Amino acid sequence: MDEKTKLLICVGAATAANCIPCFDYYYGKVEAIGLSCEEVLEAVELAGQVKRGAHMALKNSVSERMGRKKEFNLPCSAEAGSTCCR
Numbered sequence: 167m168d169e170k171t172k173l174l175i176c177v178g179a180a181t182a183a184n185c186i187p188c189f190d191y192y193y194g195k196v197e198a199i200g201l202s203c204e205e206v207l208e209a210v211e212l213a214g215q216v217k218r219g220a221h222m223a224l225k226n227s228v229s230e231r232m233g234r235k236k237e238f239n240l241p242c243s244a245e246a247g248s249t250c251c252r
Contacts, residue, residue, distance in 0.1 A: 173196050177210065177213075178209040
């Protein structure tokens with residue numbers, strides 16, 4: 167895997183984990199190899215979309231365990247006809 171791809175994965179993972187120190191660390195490396203702001207922002211946005219889908223799935227699991235009927239629509243379900251990452 168090339169260095170650019172590795173760093174974009176790390177930036178996305180740091181975003182999904184809410185780890186600001188990790189993001190800052192990898193962003194410094196991103197700047198050093200010359201990745202564009204647009205590339206970084208796209209990785210951050212994709213991570214956020216995946217994270218939102220995971221959060222909704224967690225909320226559904228919590229509601230189910232508590233015996234509640236309310237379900238939150240997942241942005242990445244087959245029923246929605248879409249994926250978190252698009």
